[in-house]
Structure formats: structure tokens, C-alpha cells
Amino acid sequence: MTIALSMFVGFVALTLLITFWAAKKNTGASAYFAAGRSITGWQNGLAVAGDYMSAASFLGISGAICLNGYDGFMYSVGFLVAYITVLLVVAEPLRNAGKYTMADLLAYRLKPRPVRALASLSTLTVSTFYMIAQMVGAGVIIEKLIGASFHTAVIGVGILMLVYVVFGGMLATTWVQIIKAILLMIGAFMLSMLVLKHHGYSLEAFFDSVAAATYAGTEAPKNLLQPGLQYGTAVKGPWGPTDFLSLSLALVLGTAGLPHILVRFYTVPDAKTARSSVVWAMAIIGLFYILTTFFGFGAATILQKAQILSDGKANPNMVAPALAQHLGGELFFAFISAVAFATILAVVAGLTMSASASFAHDFYTNVIHHGKETQPGQEVKVARITAFCVGAVSIGIAIYLGPSVNAAFLVGLAFAVAASANLPVIVLSVFWKRFNTTGAVCGLGIGLLSSIVLILLSKNGPAFLGHPFPLENPGIVSIPLGFLAAYLGAILTARDATAEAQFAELKVRAHTGLGAEKATAH
Amino acid sequence: MNDPSPVNWDQIEAKPAFRSLLSRKAKFIIIATIFFLTYYLSLPVLVGWFPDLMKTPVWGKVNVAYVFALSQFIMAWVVAFIYVRKAATWDKEAAEIIKDHH
Numbered sequence: 001m002t003i004a005l006s007m008f009v010g011f012v013a014l015t016l017l018i019t020f021w022a023a024k025k026n027t028g029a030s031a032y033f034a035a036g037r038s039i040t041g042w043q044n045g046l047a048v049a050g051d052y053m054s055a056a057s058f059l060g061i062s063g064a065i066c067l068n069g070y071d072g073f074m075y076s077v078g079f080l081v082a083y084i085t086v087l088l089v090v091a092e093p094l095r096n097a098g099k100y101t102m103a104d105l106l107a108y109r110l111k112p113r114p115v116r117a118l119a120s121l122s123t124l125t126v127s128t129f130y131m132i133a134q135m136v137g138a139g140v141i142i143e144k145l146i147g148a149s150f151h152t153a154v155i156g157v158g159i160l161m162l163v164y165v166v167f168g169g170m171l172a173t174t175w176v177q178i179i180k181a182i183l184l185m186i187g188a189f190m191l192s193m194l195v196l197k198h199h200g201y202s203l204e205a206f207f208d209s210v211a212a213a214t215y216a217g218t219e220a221p222k223n224l225l226q227p228g229l230q231y232g233t234a235v236k237g238p239w240g241p242t243d244f245l246s247l248s249l250a251l252v253l254g255t256a257g258l259p260h261i262l263v264r265f266y267t268v269p270d271a272k273t274a275r276s277s278v279v280w281a282m283a284i285i286g287l288f289y290i291l292t293t294f295f296g297f298g299a300a301t302i303l304q305k306a307q308i309l310s311d312g313k314a315n316p317n318m319v320a321p322a323l324a325q326h327l328g329g330e331l332f333f334a335f336i337s338a339v340a341f342a343t344i345l346a347v348v349a350g351l352t353m354s355a356s357a358s359f360a361h362d363f364y365t366n367v368i369h370h371g372k373e374t375q376p377g378q379e380v381k382v383a384r385i386t387a388f389c390v391g392a393v394s395i396g397i398a399i400y401l402g403p404s405v406n407a408a409f410l411v412g413l414a415f416a417v418a419a420s421a422n423l424p425v426i427v428l429s430v431f432w433k434r435f436n437t438t439g440a441v442c443g444l445g446i447g448l449l450s451s452i453v454l455i456l457l458s459k460n461g462p463a464f465l466g467h468p469f470p471l472e473n474p475g476i477v478s479i480p481l482g483f484l485a486a487y488l489g490a491i492l493t494a495r496d497a498t499a500e501a502q503f504a505e506l507k508v509r510a511h512t513g514l515g516a517e518k519a520t521a522h
Numbered sequence: 523m524n525d526p527s528p529v530n531w532d533q534i535e536a537k538p539a540f541r542s543l544l545s546r547k548a549k550f551i552i553i554a555t556i557f558f559l560t561y562y563l564s565l566p567v568l569v570g571w572f573p574d575l576m577k578t579p580v581w582g583k584v585n586v587a588y589v590f591a592l593s594q595f596i597m598a599w600v601v602a603f604i605y606v607r608k609a610a611t612w613d614k615e616a617a618e619i620i621k622d623h624h
Contacts, residue, residue, distance in 0.1 A: 070587055074566065077594045081562045084601050088551050092609075204582050211583035226577055227569040227587045241570025248566040252559070275609060282602055286595050431548070505531035511544060512616040514623060515529060 003331055005146065007338040012160065015176050015345065019163070022172035030517075033100040033357045033383075035171040035267040037519040043178060044268050045280020050177030051260055052079070052281070053184055053288055054130070054347040055137025055317070058340055060408025061289075062323070063316025065296025066303070069213075069224030071231050071244065072296065075408050076289035078251025080282065085256040085423075087278045092271040093430045093510035094262055099517055101354070102262045102422065103362045106429050109502035111437040113370075116362040118444040122421040123259040123362075125448060127355035128394055129414035130260070131348060133407040135398030138344040140310070140317045143403065145337045150403050157341075158395040161348040162388060173349045174267060180339075180346040185288060187339040191320070192291045194327040195298035206298065213300040224300055239470040247412055250475030254415025257422030260347075260354035269519040299323045315404040348391075356386035412473055413455055420478035421447035424486040430510060433503045435486075436496035443486025451478035529623055543615050550608060558601050565590055 030037065039047065057079065064072030098104035103119035135154050142153030199206040212221035222229070229235065231244035255261060265274040299319045303326060308318040324336035360383035425443040428435045454474030459467045471477070509515055534540055569576050569587055576587035 070569075070591075073588075073591055074569075077562075077565065077591050081558065081594055081598045084554075084558045084598055087602055087605060088554055207583045223583075225583060225585055225588050226573075228573050231570065232573060241566075244570050245563070245566040248563065252562055272613060275606065279602055279606055282598065286599060290592070290595060504535035507544065508531050508534045508540070508620075511547065511612075512534075512540075512620045514534070514620045 003334050005334075007334045008145070008341060011338050011342050012345075014179070015342070016163070018175045018179075019167050019172040022175065033170055033263075033266070033353075033361065033380075034517075035174050037267060037269050037517060039174055039267040039273075039277075041268065041273045041276035042280050043174070044264060044273065044277035046181045046284065047174045047177040047267070048261060048264050048277055048281035049284040049288070050181035050184075050343075050346050051264060051350040052255075052285060053181065053343065054407075054411065055134045055340070055344045056408040056411035057288070057292075058184065058188070058343055059137045059140070059317040059320055060133070060406050060411065061292050062296045062299060063308075063319040063406055064230075064408050065224070065292060066299040066308075066319045067314060067316050068230035069222070069297070069300070070227045071229055072408075073292070074244065074248055075251065075412070076292045076296075078248055079255070080286045080289050082252045082255035083278060083282045083285065085253060086261070087275065087282070089430070090256045090262065090426060091265050091274045091278050094426075095265045095268065095271045095274040096511075096513045096516045097506055097509045098266060100263070100266060100361045101358045102257075102259050102426070103358065103366075106425055106440060107362075107366070108429070108506055109499045110429065110435075110440050110496075113367050114437060115440045115444070117367045118441060118448070119422070119425075120358045120362040120367070122417070122444055122448045123358040124355050124390065125452070126257070126259060126414050126418045126422070127351045128390060128397070129417060130258075130411060131351050131355075131390065131394035132397045132401065133410035133414070134344045134348045134351070135394050136401060136403060136405055136410065137317055137407045138341065138348075139398060140315065140403050141321060141337050141340050141344070143310075144318060144321055145334075145341075151399055154395055154398050157344065157348070158391050161345055161352060162391050170263075170267060170353055173346070173353050174264075176342075176346045176349055180342045181284065183339045184343055185284065187324075187336050188288055188291045188295065190332070191324055191327070191336065192294035192298075194332075195294045195302065195323070198298070198302055198327060206294070206301075209301040210297040213297070215300060216302060216304045218304045218306070222300075224297055237470075242476065243471045243473060246416075246471050246476035247473040249479060250412060250416035250419050250473050253419035253423055253475070253479060255418075257418035257426065258415070259358060259418075259422070260350045263354045263357060264350075266517070270516065271513050295320060295323060302326060310403050313404050316406045316408075317403065352387045352390055355390045356383035359383070359386040409472075413451075416455075416473050416475040416478060417448065417451045419475060420451040420482040423479075424483040428483075428486050428490070430506070432490075433500055434490055434495065436490045436493060436499050438493040439486045439488075439490025442489025443482055446485035447478060447482025450474070450481045454478055534619065534623060537619060539615065540619050543612060543619065547612055550605075554601055554605065558597065561597055562594060565594060 061075045103116045107115045138157040139150045139154040143150050211223045213224045214221050231240040233240050305314045307322045325333035360379045364382045425440050451474045454469050457469035578586045580589050
């Protein structure tokens with residue numbers, strides 16, 4: 001326990017050092033929100049990977065695969081393929097036409113106030129969902145490592161993460177992401193090797209035992225490579241396959257609407273670097289998700305469910321740390337826990353940054369103060385207050401949900417909201433001349449509302465609503481609704497001459513990079 | 523972004539070179555998007571509605587479902603690789619188009 005604790009303290013101290021180093025370099029909004037646009041391609045690639053491989057990926061996916069087999073592996077596939085959407089559609093136009101937030105691109109040729117207000121609301125919603133997943137993961141880790149209660153653990157993590165954001169800004173967050181991405185890759189690789197070693201370094205032996213997984217002899221053999229253990233009609237009823245498709249759709253389209261991933265493309269000098277950073281990220285992320293095969297499926301052949309219990313139930317979020325403890329002893333367990341904790345802190349920092357940047361830049365400055373900063377530094381100050389509020393809300397909900405909600409499942413919901421509210425409006429404003437403000441407002445509003453309402457009406461919603469909606473992930477209904485609302489909203493209302501006139505400018509900016517925000521020299 | 527800009531955007535947008543670049547780029551993006559979405563979504567569709575087909579073994583205990591899932595990673599990397607190759611030539615064309623407008 002003492003080794004584990006000192007590793008923890010070591011990591012926390014290291015990130016605090018980076019944070020304070022970066023704080024000295026924060027001179028103005030571009031430095032705070034966009035790291036002075038000075039991050040290189042591979043650095044940003046690692047940081048994107050760091051932002052993305054969250055508690056959901058490491059703790060959530062390994063748990064989902066260990067308990068549900070193949071169906072859980074869909075998260076790994078969807079999380080990677082989603083980057084094609086980012087690469088082809090979003091990254092370059094966003095970098096060329098925006099400044100700090102996703103809404104910059106949307107507000108470009110539309111009426112800024114209503115669009116920014118709604119974009120800011122949807123950013124806060126998606127970030128909060130995502131953050132809850134991280135808080136649950138962090139709580140589980142600390143609980144297992146130090147023995148602190150889940151509540152205490154979650155509150156502790158919340159406070160720590162606020163320190164990073166309040167002092168550090170985007171540069172510190174970026175460097176924390178980079179270090180964490182490297183540590184996580186090392187951890188995932190070592191864990192996979194230990195699993196392979198357990199099976200005598202034979203892939204054939206590995207897959208043979210996954211096909212007859214017994215949770216270390218405690219259950220009847222089950223073939224985890226067979227699809228349908230979670231979403232098959234035999235288990236989940238007639239809506240199972242539709243729910244699986246709905247989740248897959250949300251995963252592949254959600255990433256391109258995730259505010260904390262999108263803001264990363266503002267930290268690089270130009271669109272070309274934005275593109276190369278997506279490619280770097282895809283290489284790292286893809287490798288990581290292929291490795292989930294070993295520490296996800298592998299866990300089911302090595303661990304007993306008794307080793308991952310919390311409150312008497314098998315807790316999916318505990319699989320990765322428990323596997324590390326079982327195979328590598330206390331030291332390796334400490335390392336993996338520190339990595340998982342680092343992962344969570346880094347992602348939470350990224351999320352808080354994007355949520356607070358959006359509220360400060362979009363809502364406070366552009367909606368309330370009509371685009372004029374009243375006092376210098378005010379925007380940064382508002383961002384810090386927002387960070388505090390988002391953190392507090394997420395801590396509250398995480399404690400309410402408790403430790404055993406799968407972090408990947410929660411993130412799947414965040415993806416559905418992002419794909420339904422943000423993606424339709426981003427795509428249409430970049431590619432469709434006829435798009436107007438009403439269309440954007442309808443798309444953002446209906447996408448956000450329908451995804452949230454359907455989640456509340458699903459089996460995971462509050463009991464008094466009666467759970468009438470049969471799917472756990474709303475994507476397959478709410479994403480088309482978001483697109484349809486954006487399209488109808490535009491086509492059924494008057495053409496917007498200004499928006500159409502500025503489409504030429506947006507096109508030139510988006511596809512040539514002329515007039516894009518420049519990097520600031522350090 | 524609302525400040526008056528000396529660049530004549532409409533003039534650049536009207537250039538044949540720009541129009542041609544954009545239409546080729548759009549065509550590529552649309553085809554690539556249709557391709558990768560179809561390839562990707564056929565995985566949950568096949569798994570959900572044709573589970574017996576997906577359970578067919580390929581190599582030892584490894585079945586079609588798992589191989590198809592792994593192939594998604596390769597597919598994503600290949601699409602990204604092709605896009606980056608194309609985009610490098612588009613960059614040169616774009617630089618040529620705006621070289622008189624800095």
C-alpha cells in the first residue's frame with residue numbers, strides 16, 4: 001500500500017509541477033484556452049489520444065469485455081473508427097475557421113447569440129455526462145487503493161482536478177495528457193504481455209481459453225468470442241440487436257461532436273498539423289483498443305468474479321486494476337492504479353477546460369456581453385468559476401449513481417448526446433449553403449432534448465417515468481432526429497441572405513486556411 | 523471574426539481552381555464516408571441479425587465476428603492513410619490558389 005501511495009503522490013506532484021510551470025506561461029486568453037496554438041502534430045496526437053482514452057476506455061471497456069465478451073469489444077471498434085469522421089469532416093474546417101470553441105465554427109455565418117447559447121448548453125451537457133463516468137472510475141480506483149470510501153474518493157479527485165484547471169489552462173492540460181497517454185500505453189502493453197504470459201505466450205491457447213472462459217474455474221465455461229452475450233435477443237429480448245446498433249451508431253458519430261476533443265484542434269498551428277495529429281491519435285488509440293482484447297477477454301480467463309466485487313456485485317470498473325494485482329503483484333497494481341488515476345485526472349482536466357472555455361467564451365462573452373470582453377482577463381476568470389460548477393455537479397451525480405455503473409456505458413450516452421446535438425449542426429454549417437440560424441437552433445435543441453429525454457425514458461431513467469423506451473442508447477432515434485430537425489428548421493424558414501453570402505468566405509477559410517488564427521510566439 | 527477583412531473571399535471562391543479543388547474534395551469525402559459507415563455498420567447489423575453466420579470459426583476458436591471487428595481497425599487506418607495522401611496534394615493546390623491573397 002505504501003508503494004502504491006507513493007506512486008500516486010509522485011504522479012500528482014509531477015502534474016502539479018507541470019501545471020505551475022504552465023501557469024507562468026499563461027499570458028492571455030489564447031494561451032489559456034488554446035496553448036498559444038503552439039502544440040506540434042505528434043504532441044497533439046498524443047494529447048488527443050490522452051483526452052480520449054479515458055476511464056471509459058481503460059476501466060470501462062476491459063470490464064465490459066470481461067463480463068459481456070464480444071459485445072463489449074464493440075466499444076473498442078467504434079471508438080477508433082469514429083476518428084475517420086473527425087479526420088474527414090471536422091478537424092480541418094474547425095481549425096481553419098474557429099478560435100477557441102466548437103461554437104466558433106457554428107456561429108461563423110449564423111446569428112451568434114442563439115447558436116452560441118445552445119452550443120454552450122450542449123457542450124456543458126456532454127462534458128458533464130463524460131465527467132460523471134470519470135468520477136465513478138476515479139472513485140473506484142481510490143477506494144480500492146487507499147480504502148477511502150467512494151464518496152471521499154470522488155470528492156478528493158474533484159478537488160484535485162479543479163486545481164489543475166484553475167491554475168493550469170490548456171498548455172498544462174495538454175502536457176498532462178501527453179505524459180498520461182505514454183504511461184497508459186506502457187501499462188496496457190505490460191498488462192497484455194502478462195496475460196499472454198499466463199497463456200504460455202500462445203495466441204492459440206489464449207483464444208482457446210477465451211472461448212471457454214470460466215472466471216478461473218468458478219463458473220461454467222462460456223464462449224466470450226460469441227456475439228450476443230449482452231445484446232442478443234436471448235438475453236435482451238427483441239430490441240437487443242437494435243440497441244447494439246444504436247450504441248454503435250452513437251460511438252462512430254459521437255466523437256466528432258465531443259467538445260473536449262474538438263478544442264484540441266485549436267492548440268495546433270494550422271489545419272495540416274490538425275490532420276497529422278488525428279493520424280497520430282488514430283495510430284496510438286487503435287493500438288490501445290486492439291490490446292483491450294488481451295486485458296478484457298483475458299481477465300475472464302484469469303480472474304474470479306469474487307475479485308471484482310463491490311457492494312456484493314461484480315463491478316466492471318474494477319477489472320483492469322484487479323487483473324494487474326493478480327498477475328503482477330502489488331507494485332504493478334500500484335503502477336496500473338496510478339496510470340488509471342492519471343488517465344482520469346487528465347481527461348477530467350480536458351473536459352473541464354472545454355466546458356469552461358465554452359461557457360466563458362460562448363455564453364458569457366458572446367451571448368451576455370455581445371462579443372466584447374468588459375475587462376481584460378474576465379473570460380479566463382469566468383472559465384475558472386464554470387470549471388468549479390461543472391466539477392461540483394458531476395461529483396454530486398457520480399455519488400448518486402454509485403461505483404458499479406460501467407464507465408463505458410455512461411460515456412456511450414455522452415457520445416449519443418454529442419452525435420445528436422452537435423454533429424448535425426457542424427456538418428450542415430460547413431457543407432450546406434442554405435443552412436440558417438433556425439436550422440442550427442432546431443438541430444441543437446431537438447438533438448439535445450431528444451437524446452436526454454430518451455435516456456430518461458429508458459430502463460436507466462428514474463422509476464416514476466415507467467421506462468417506456470426500449471433502448472438503452474438513444475442514438476438510433478435521436479441522431480436522425482437531430483439531422484432532420486436541423487434540415488427542416490432551415491428549409492421551412494426564410495433563406496438567410498447573410499449566412500449564404502458568408503458561405504463563400506467560410507468555404508475559402510475552411511479549405512485553404514486563409515485568415516486562420518495564427519500561433520503565438522512564446 | 524467580425525472585423526472588416528481586406529480579403530475578397532467571393533473572388534477566391536469564384537476561381538475555377540478553387541471550385542474544382544472543392545468538388546474533388548467533396549466527392550472524395552462523400553464516397554469515403556459512405557464506404558466507412560457501410561463497412562462499420564454492417565458489423566452490428568450482421569452480429570445482431572445474423573449471429574449464426576458471425577459465429578463461424580475462422581482460425582481455431584477465432585470466429586468471423588472477431589476477425590471482422592479487427593478488420594475495422596485496418597479499414598480505419600487505410601482510409602486515413604488514403605485521405606492524408608490526397609490531402610497533401612490538395613494542400614499544394616490550396617496554397618497556389620491563395621498565394622496572391624496574403
